[in-house]
Amino acid sequence: MQLKILSQKNRITWISGVLIVLGFIFRFGFNNLTIFNITFIIASILGAAPIAIQAYQALRVKVVSIDVLVTIAVGGAFLIQNYEESAIVTFLFLFGGFLEQRTLNQTRSAIKELTEIAPESALKLMDDGEFEEVDVDDVDEGDILLVKTGAKVPVDGTVLTGEGYINEASITGESEPVGKEKGANVFAGTILENGTIQIRADRVGEDTTFGKIIELVEEAQDSKSEAERFIDRFSKWYTPAVLVLAFFVWIFSKDVELAITVLVLGCPGALVIGVPVSNVAGIGNGARHGVLLKGSEVIHDFSRVETILFDKTGTLTVGNPEVAEKIYYGTNIDEALGYLASIERESDHPLAKAIIKDIGETNYSPVVDTEVVKGGGIVATVNGHRVAVGNVALMEKENVEFSKQALLDVKQFEKNGNSIVLTAVDNELKILMGIRDQIRPGVKADLRRLKRLGVKNLIVLSGDNQGTVDLVSKELSLTEAHGHMLPENKAAYLKNLQEQGQIVAFVGDGVNDSPSLALADIGIAMGSGTDVAIETSDVVLMNSDMSRLPHALGLTKATANNMLQNIVIAVGVVLVLLASVFFSDWMNMSIGMLVHEASILAVIFNGMRLLGFKLKNRGQSNTEK
Known part of the structure; x- marks a missing residue:
């Protein structure tokens, strides 16, 4: 029976509204108080039924909800035969719930749109x-x-x-x-x-990028920030406090109607719903713009970020390096190039691909005894020769001698912004290659926008040589640049900043930088929705589009401000209403409920503004260099 009544709540709302209108027509049009009272009694009973059921269900789980306050208030008004007040209050409460649900459904439209376009x-x-x-x-x-x-592509x-x-x-x-x-x-x-x-x-299925996006946004919209958890705890104590206040008002004033009015006006509806609706709308906006925000806790932390650390390759740069310069030393260079290509074709590293592309057609040889030297390169045996491919540190470890000219060449290559790849055969230096990546188009403008949004420090951390990193930093006007950084060095640097009290975000590709992504206050993955990027980070910028980062930061700041605005609206309205009860003559239960429902709709509509949020001058990032 309870479920049947609750399922008809919208229909009950409209019937109650019609009965109230009929009542007023008979009272003021025909001066018939009997029909007026009958219609309002029926409207009160009908309207109170679903509210009372919801109050009962809340009390069963030991929660004193808003429905409890309204049920007591309506019951009191009915007992003192104030049928007009009881009918109007129940109708306004039900109608407010109807509008609230409709507007909330609109804030979840991002998820609805996603699920509707899922291939079948x-x-x-x-x-x-x-x-x-x-x-x-x-x-x-x-x-x-x-x-x-x-x-539609199905998988x-x-x-x-x-x-x-x-x-x-x-x-x-x-x-x-x-x-x-x-x-x-x-x-x-x-x-x-x-x-x-x-x-x-x-x-296929839930494992697709699209499936993961839907799952992540749904989880994020259902998550709760510290602010929401605080409001939940506050409401559990606040609602009983309103009951106690109304009881004392009745004891000292002997005015039942005044006590009932206090119950109605003290309902914390707007406070309870204000923060969640901002959270849902903000996450929905992000989903529409290729930004996945994993929950309202992420929104809170991201909005306060002071320092952003960037990986270089694939983040600030395109991630498609090419051989820009090369020098050969000694004899048998074709043979050395073949050995180099044989080793590099077994690697998926971007530098390896650039080397293979530059060498082109060559004679490949079997590679055995391959040893990956962490932070250095690769050492292997090719055709009985010991071949080392990597940086200067690896060459020194392999006791490879450098001529004065080779040392000058290495310094010049680094100065030109190249990543250095050296090849030695049997401890003799044969090949020096300088490989360069291109800075992402528009990234300079995107970084300027981050600074305008209040980010104080923009720092690049890279495993590349310091010369290359310095050139990138200079071109992009970064705060600091650190090269020769292994994943553990990046994580240690990040942790040091956090120990200084800074709120730090890290932007990386979600693979090599997973320790830093996990350690950062906000881990931001650049990647076309890859598994690692989605699972490791707090924020995912789809399609590796850096222009989404300023939008994401601006959105989180707007969402955090919106939550604060809703709290101020909700608390302010309650304080004004309660003050009006005690210090004015015009306030009554019906007016109070009308204002109360209006405050709920105000915070919902305020939150919904986030669905249309767009960072100003967003398009500039595509043209500025």
Whole structure:
């Protein structure tokens, strides 16, 4: 019975409203007090039913909720035969709940939009060689799928044949179509705007990037910050305190109606809902703009960040280095290049790829006894020769002698901003390569915007040589630059800043820098929604787009301010209402409930403003250098 009544709460609200209007018509239009009282009695009983049920359910779990206060107030008004007050109060309370739910649903629209565009079916290659439409849940890793123009990509996968342009707005927040051809990665939930492609399913279901985004945003919107937890604790004590206050008002004034009015006006509805609605709206805005914020605690901490540390490669730079300069020493260089290529082709490191690309066609040899030297490079045996590939420190460890000219060459390469890769064969230096990466387009403007948002220190930490790091720092006007930093060095540097009382964010690729991402007050992953980036960090900037970082910081600051505004509105309205009860003649229960519901809607609408938040001059980051 209780569930049936609660399920009809909206219908009860409208019936109560109609009865109240009819009552006023018969009173003022026909001067019929009997029908007036009957309609208001029915409206009071109908309206009080769902409220009383909710109050009972709250008391069963030992919670004195707002519904308890309203139920007592309405019951008291009914007993003193103030049917007009009891009917209006129940209607306003129910109507306020109706509007509250509708507006809250709008703040969760980001999640709703995401779930609505989730793919439901796929064209799967069957055993007979034909493609058949199946439910997306029936797709397994390794299956071959066909995606036609206008269709949603059903899974994360790799393009096997065909080409086309895909709208990746659901993943990156950008609606500009991205060209895809053989070997390219595609993501579930994106839309093939033109072309036809066949893909291999790499990740399916909840394991896809799209699935993880939905899961993360849902978890974030359900999370609670310290402010919300404080308000929850406060409400548990505040609501009983209002009951006690109303009791003493009745004892000392002997005025039942005044005590009932205190109960209604003291309801902390706006206070309870003000912070969560800001949190939900802020996270929803981030999801729409390719920024995943993992909860309101992240919003609170991120909004107060003073120092941001950056990894260099793939964060401030494009992460696509190329060989810019090279010098050969001694004889048998072609043989040495072949040994170098043989070693580097076994590595996925960006520098290795740059070296392979530069060497081009060569004779490869078997590589054995490979030893990775932490922070130095690689030593291996190729065709019976001991080959060392790495930095100056590795060469010194291998007792490789440097001529005066070679030392000058290394210094000049570093001065030019190169990452140094040296190759020695049997302890004899053969090859010096200088590899450079390009600074991300627009990143300089993005960093300026971070400073305008109040970030005091912008620091780059890199495993690259100091000369390269200094050049990047100078071009981007960074506060500090530190090279030759291993992952543990970065973590130690970060920890030292925290011990000085600074609130520190770290921006990295989510793989090599996972210790720093985990240790930082706010770990920010640059990456196209990779597993490591999503799972390690507090904030994920989809599509490795640095321009989303200022938006993320501005959004968290706006959200934190919005939460504070809602608290001030909620507390201020309650104080004004209670003061009006004791120091004015115009305040009554109906007016109090009307203002109370208006305050709830005020904090909801104030929070909803965050859904449309856009950082000013955002577009400049795409043009400024």
